[in-house]
Amino acid sequence: MTSSFFPPHRTLMGPGPSDVSARVLGALSRPTIGHLDPLFVQLMDEIKGLLQYAFQTENALTLPVSAPGSAGMEACFVNLVSPGDKVIVCQNGVFGGRMQENVERCGATAIMVQDEWGHPVSLDKVAQAFADHPDASLLAFVHAETSTGVRSDAEALCALAREHNALSIVDAVTSLGGIELKVDEWGADAVYSGTQKCLSCVPGISPVTFSPAAVERIQGREHKVQSWFLDMKLVMGYWGGSSKRAYHHTAPVNDLYALHESLVMLQEEGLEAAFARHLHNHRALVAGLEAMGLSMAVAEAYRLPQLNAVNIPEGVDDAGVRTTLLNDFNLEIGAGLGALAGKTWRIGLMGFASNERNVLACLTALEAVLAAQGVDLNRGAALAAAGEVFSGR
Numbered sequence: 001m002t003s004s005f006f007p008p009h010r011t012l013m014g015p016g017p018s019d020v021s022a023r024v025l026g027a028l029s030r031p032t033i034g035h036l037d038p039l040f041v042q043l044m045d046e047i048k049g050l051l052q053y054a055f056q057t058e059n060a061l062t063l064p065v066s067a068p069g070s071a072g073m074e075a076c077f078v079n080l081v082s083p084g085d086k087v088i089v090c091q092n093g094v095f096g097g098r099m100q101e102n103v104e105r106c107g108a109t110a111i112m113v114q115d116e117w118g119h120p121v122s123l124d125k126v127a128q129a130f131a132d133h134p135d136a137s138l139l140a141f142v143h144a145e146t147s148t149g150v151r152s153d154a155e156a157l158c159a160l161a162r163e164h165n166a167l168s169i170v171d172a173v174t175s176l177g178g179i180e181l182k183v184d185e186w187g188a189d190a191v192y193s194g195t196q197k198c199l200s201c202v203p204g205i206s207p208v209t210f211s212p213a214a215v216e217r218i219q220g221r222e223h224k225v226q227s228w229f230l231d232m233k234l235v236m237g238y239w240g241g242s243s244k245r246a247y248h249h250t251a252p253v254n255d256l257y258a259l260h261e262s263l264v265m266l267q268e269e270g271l272e273a274a275f276a277r278h279l280h281n282h283r284a285l286v287a288g289l290e291a292m293g294l295s296m297a298v299a300e301a302y303r304l305p306q307l308n309a310v311n312i313p314e315g316v317d318d319a320g321v322r323t324t325l326l327n328d329f330n331l332e333i334g335a336g337l338g339a340l341a342g343k344t345w346r347i348g349l350m351g352f353a354s355n356e357r358n359v360l361a362c363l364t365a366l367e368a369v370l371a372a373q374g375v376d377l378n379r380g381a382a383l384a385a386a387g388e389v390f391s392g393r
């Protein structure tokens with residue numbers, strides 16, 4: 001007989017999922033009701049309002065796609081890209097490559113703007129791409145590159161798109177709730193995120209928002225959207241503004257209780273306070289890592305507070321360290337991805353997991369494991385340095 005599964009209590013400090021609070025887990029276990037129950041429809045309206053708050057937008061088409069961040073990505077591309085379109089795609093890590101895949105699968109041409117991994121998207125290169133391809137109808141980029149820990153200038157990139165009469169598609173999977181993201185003020189047209197990063201909700205839902213200009217382009221499409229499930233014209237019938245909701249698919253009812261709770265928590269804290277908390281804990285972690293003798297992989301000006309890329313010291317057994325952290329300390333940190341595999345660790349401080357206790361626990365555990373591997377460290381310096389940042393609050 002197979003028995004029930006009881007996962008251990010890990011501390012999740014990787015690239016996502018992040019720690020889910022007891023409040024959100026509690027919401028998840030409330031009684032399931034019908035997805036067309038009037039009370040559930042009310043909850044949907046509240047979720048929409050809370051997402052508008054989190055995205056800082058008044059976009060009417062703001063909703064949680066019933067699938068992970070990758071589905072939110074695909075929803076933006078399949079609805080806005082038509083066969084034959086030219087799309088400028090910025091790549092400075094893993095996720096830009098997935099955007100290219102999406103564009104090409106829509107029968108369109110991706111004009112790639114490449115930047116080195118660990119660096120932000122170059123505004124000059126994007127301006128040049130628009131000069132070379134004035135007929136490009138979209139610009140797609142990743143705001144917070146989780147694969148490298150780099151923040152790109154989303155505000156300036158959205159402005160560049162508008163200057164060239166193109167719409168923007170913004171990957172905000174790791175930015176929502178962790179760093180400033182002003183959808184309306186920046187004029188972003190299609191933005192997608194995920195629940196398992198800085199919202200600290202369970203994985204599997206993707207909040208998206210579309211500007212009026214994006215909705216207009218969707219309404220004016222000549223080709224049917226290639227995905228039935230992600231076709232926003234159909235989804236709008238279920239999530240739309242009218243009080244009559246038509247069945248499209250069965251919403252993940254309990255997951256949406258959880259999302260609602262995590263967004264209520266974000267609203268209680270306040271967006272600005274949440275951003276400040278992420279920054280403060282990031283500063284303490286960096287101070288500790290540097291005092292220990294480690295170095296950060298990303299220049300200070302572009303670092304993401306919620307995803308800290310650290311250089312792995314020479315001669316260290318990358319996988320061995322992560323396995324020991326997991327098995328002996330119940331602590332998960334992320335490996336490097338793609339070009340950075342074996343070169344960096346990615347330490348997440350996302351959402352609920354961005355707290356003082358996790359910073360200190362991670363520094364303590366990492367120091368112990370590295371010292372056991374014989375790495376030459378300034379023992380004891382990390383906690384003092386992090387403590388200084390915390391006490392300077």
Ligand SMILES: *Cc1c(COP(=O)(O)O)cnc(C)c1O
Binds near residue numbers: 068073095142145146
């Ligand atoms: C995690 C992530 C995704 C994918 O989200 P999933 O929920 O894993 O599908 C996309 N883009 C970025 C920047 C991410 O960090």
